[in-house]
Amino acid sequence: MSTFRIASIAALALGLAAAPAFAADTIKIGVNEPLTGPFAASGAYVVNGARIAADEINAKGGVLGKKIELVIEDNKSNPTEAAAVAEKLITSDETPVMMGAWGSSLTLAVMPKLEEYEVPMLVETSSSGKITTSGNPFVFRISPPSALEAEAFAPMVPKLGMKKADFLVINNDWGRGAAADFGKMLKAGGVEVGLVETMDAGAQDMSAQLAKIKGTDADTLMITAAVDQLTLVFKQMAAMGVKKRVVTTGGSQNPDQIVAQAGAAAEKTLHLTTFLPWDPAKTPDPKATEYFLAEWKKRGHPFAGATESFRGYDGIRTIAAAIEKAGAAEPKAIQKAFWEVKLTGLNGPIAFAKSGPEGKESGQSKPGVYLIEIADGQIGEAKL
Amino acid sequence: MDQFLQHLVNAMVLGGAYALLGIGLTLIFGIMNVVNFTHGALYTFGAYAMYIAAVSLGLNFFVALPVAIVAGLALGALIELVLLRPMRGADIDTTMLVMIGAGIILQSGTLWTFGGVAKSVPAPFPDAPLELGPVSISWLRLFVLLAAATLIACAYAMINGTRLGRAMRATFQDADTAALMGVNVKLIYTATFALGSSLAAAAGALLGPVYVIFPQMGDLAAVKAFAIVILGGLGSISGATIGGFILALAEEFGAGYISSGYRDAMGFLIILAVLLAKPTGLFARAERVG
Numbered sequence: 066m067s068t069f070r071i072a073s074i075a076a077l078a079l080g081l082a083a084a085p086a087f088a089a090d091t092i093k094i095g096v097n098e099p100l101t102g103p104f105a106a107s108g109a110y111v112v113n114g115a116r117i118a119a120d121e122i123n124a125k126g127g128v129l130g131k132k133i134e135l136v137i138e139d140n141k142s143n144p145t146e147a148a149a150v151a152e153k154l155i156t157s158d159e160t161p162v163m164m165g166a167w168g169s170s171l172t173l174a175v176m177p178k179l180e181e182y183e184v185p186m187l188v189e190t191s192s193s194g195k196i197t198t199s200g201n202p203f204v205f206r207i208s209p210p211s212a213l214e215a216e217a218f219a220p221m222v223p224k225l226g227m228k229k230a231d232f233l234v235i236n237n238d239w240g241r242g243a244a245a246d247f248g249k250m251l252k253a254g255g256v257e258v259g260l261v262e263t264m265d266a267g268a269q270d271m272s273a274q275l276a277k278i279k280g281t282d283a284d285t286l287m288i289t290a291a292v293d294q295l296t297l298v299f300k301q302m303a304a305m306g307v308k309k310r311v312v313t314t315g316g317s318q319n320p321d322q323i324v325a326q327a328g329a330a331a332e333k334t335l336h337l338t339t340f341l342p343w344d345p346a347k348t349p350d351p352k353a354t355e356y357f358l359a360e361w362k363k364r365g366h367p368f369a370g371a372t373e374s375f376r377g378y379d380g381i382r383t384i385a386a387a388i389e390k391a392g393a394a395e396p397k398a399i400q401k402a403f404w405e406v407k408l409t410g411l412n413g414p415i416a417f418a419k420s421g422p423e424g425k426e427s428g429q430s431k432p433g434v435y436l437i438e439i440a441d442g443q444i445g446e447a448k449l
Numbered sequence: 450m451d452q453f454l455q456h457l458v459n460a461m462v463l464g465g466a467y468a469l470l471g472i473g474l475t476l477i478f479g480i481m482n483v484v485n486f487t488h489g490a491l492y493t494f495g496a497y498a499m500y501i502a503a504v505s506l507g508l509n510f511f512v513a514l515p516v517a518i519v520a521g522l523a524l525g526a527l528i529e530l531v532l533l534r535p536m537r538g539a540d541i542d543t544t545m546l547v548m549i550g551a552g553i554i555l556q557s558g559t560l561w562t563f564g565g566v567a568k569s570v571p572a573p574f575p576d577a578p579l580e581l582g583p584v585s586i587s588w589l590r591l592f593v594l595l596a597a598a599t600l601i602a603c604a605y606a607m608i609n610g611t612r613l614g615r616a617m618r619a620t621f622q623d624a625d626t627a628a629l630m631g632v633n634v635k636l637i638y639t640a641t642f643a644l645g646s647s648l649a650a651a652a653g654a655l656l657g658p659v660y661v662i663f664p665q666m667g668d669l670a671a672v673k674a675f676a677i678v679i680l681g682g683l684g685s686i687s688g689a690t691i692g693g694f695i696l697a698l699a700e701e702f703g704a705g706y707i708s709s710g711y712r713d714a715m716g717f718l719i720i721l722a723v724l725l726a727k728p729t730g731l732f733a734r735a736e737r738v739g
Contacts, residue, residue, distance in 0.1 A: 100565070101560065101565065101664075101665070102665060103665065105560070105565030105663075105664075105665075106564075106565045106566040106567065106663075108565075109564075109565055236710050262709045263708075263709050263710040264709060264712070265710075265712065265713055267665070267668070267669050268669075268712065268713065269656075269660040269661075269666070269669070270459075270463060270660070272459040272463070272701070273456060273459065273700065273701045273702075273703075273704035273705045273709060273712060274704060274705075274709045276452055276455040276456050276459060276705060277452065277705055277709075279452075279455070280451065280452045292567075293567040293661055293663065296567070296569070296661055297660055297661060300659075303576055303578070303587075304578050304585070304586070304587030304589070304590060305455070305578060305585045305586075305587075306578050306580065306585035322566070325569075326567070326568075326569040326661060328571075328576075329576050330576070367566070
């Protein structure tokens with residue numbers, strides 16, 4: 066009996082000793098995404114896009130002679146969980162760099178942990194301006210903040226003939242930030258801003274808000290929400306006979322899913338997106354876009370998810386480029402290297418410019434923003 | 450005024466579905482003394498059953514609806530037979546924990562089977578809404594209101610007008626005496642849980658096509674069902690019906706005239722007020738003592 070015990074303890078000790086040795090053969094990248102909860106669908110797309118990038122990089126020999134390994138954790142669409150996941154990735158998995166956390170409120174909850182442990186994070190989806198203006202030098206963002214998106218939309222406003230706009234936004238940092246930034250841009254362009262209505266992240270019935278919006282004289286309704294909620298808003302608008310031009314922001318609209326689920330209710334809606342998978346030839350790097358879309362299809366993922374998953378793909382490619390530049394898989398070196406990264410993402414050149422208070426700047430890349438329209442169930446660039 | 454009428458119409462439609470949710474929960478609590486934490490999961494189950502019947506199997510919408518409700522009935526009976534019957538007489542906390550576990554299993558099972566992407570069920574109604582002067586209402590929502598009203602009426606008739614219903618009410622008043630009078634209490638429990646479950650599934654099957662269907666849709670529905678039951682008084686069926694409409698009115702008018710950001714909080718403000726003034730709920734039946 067005692068020999069057995071000694072043997073098992075020895076085996077256990079050996080096992081423990083062997084684990085870090087194995088881990089050192091790969092470079093770990095933490096991935097902090099919502100895989101359950103209201104944003105589950107989007108988070109899963111981003112993770113699947115990230116997997117394509119990791120496999121592509123590893124097939125070409127990895128980074129610094131080592132394979133990269135994604136450590137994927139579910140933040141449950143919950144800011145508290147997102148912060149806990151970040152802490153777990155940093156302290157227990159010892160990831161030198163992370164990607165996350167999809168939603169603005171999720172990312173904002175993670176940010177203090179980045180400062181505490183001095184580990185950089187690439188932000189792939191979040192739009193709230195606060196993320197890159199609050200003085201966190203560990204944040205590098207490839208998605209456009211609402212202000213950048215609004216700036217890209219500004220020249221299209223007069224072409225659309227907008228006079229007065231109402232807002233219906235998700236009640237969190239993302240939605241309220243978008244309402245503020247787009248509102249400012251519209252007012253500067255001489256467009257009146259009417260109602261600003263909010264809806265909770267999980268809310269399914271927006272009839273009260275829409276009844277109010279129906280009664281105003283605004284010609285346009287600007288909506289910021291994730292795809293599932295947008296589908297509901299469109300269906301409920303049709304049901305209540307709300308007839309206004311609709312422009313959605315935030316880049317998480319997933320137009321194919323909207324067409325499939327909202328049908329006729331989505332006709333003539335306009336959407337600001339950051340990727341054009343419907344027309345690879347028009348993207349900044351057509352070959353990369355085609356490779357990515359082919360691989361996405363080969364893995365059996367729905368085409369509708371591509372507008373979301375490309376961020377995960379670009380995010381991991383950007384992180385890999387930073388590790389390569391850093392020459393070591395260490396947080397400090399990677400943080401420094403992010404500033405020198407230059408690559409062509411699927412939605413434009415990725416390079417980080419300084420944003421936020423001096424001395425503590427965050428990195429912000431400036432991706433392309435496109436206005437697309439759903440017409441006769443087809444998705445294409447809006448003709449202005 | 451136009452806006453007021455639109456809010457009122459919206460609240461009536463929502464209230465019908467809320468009432469269905471509330472009745473199912475209050476019935477189970479009142480008769481069985483079980484806090485049913487699978488209620489939200491059964492609501493989700495009803496919606497997915499509707500999706501399977503109407504989309505995957507391609508059944509007619511009006512055939513798929515009763516199929517989904519019967520599926521809810523069957524699942525409810527199964528849960529009662531497998532989980533609750535062996536637990537009878539156990540501490541209420543133990544039962545509660547088991548039900549929380551069952552709820553988690555059902556929700557995770559749905560996520561595992563169908564994935565996180567929302568599904569939608571097409572309804573055979575015209576897209577253009579019914580316009581009554583300044584008020585618009587979609588045909589689907591009108592159908593939901595009528596169907597909910599019919600189901601509520603059926604539940605009432607069953608409980609108040611049939612032998613089974615009388616046995617249920619007897620069990621509610623005093624299970625031991627009812628058993629002595631020859632009521633098969635075990636059977637009543639199974640029937641009650643199945644009936645309550647089928648009402649939750651019916652609410653899910655009716656609202657699924659109105660909204661979208663996803664694995665976590667039951668979470669908010671369950672919270673609202675509990676709110677309605679507390680509002681109306683534990684175990685009171687008419688209380689749950691009226692409670693459902695009060696909650697819908699509070700949400701709709703609160704969001705319309707005060708702040709849409711606090712829509713889901715409005716109902717709970719009312720509940721706080723009710724609990725302060727009348728802690729047993731608005732329509733609780735006087736508890737039998739001794």
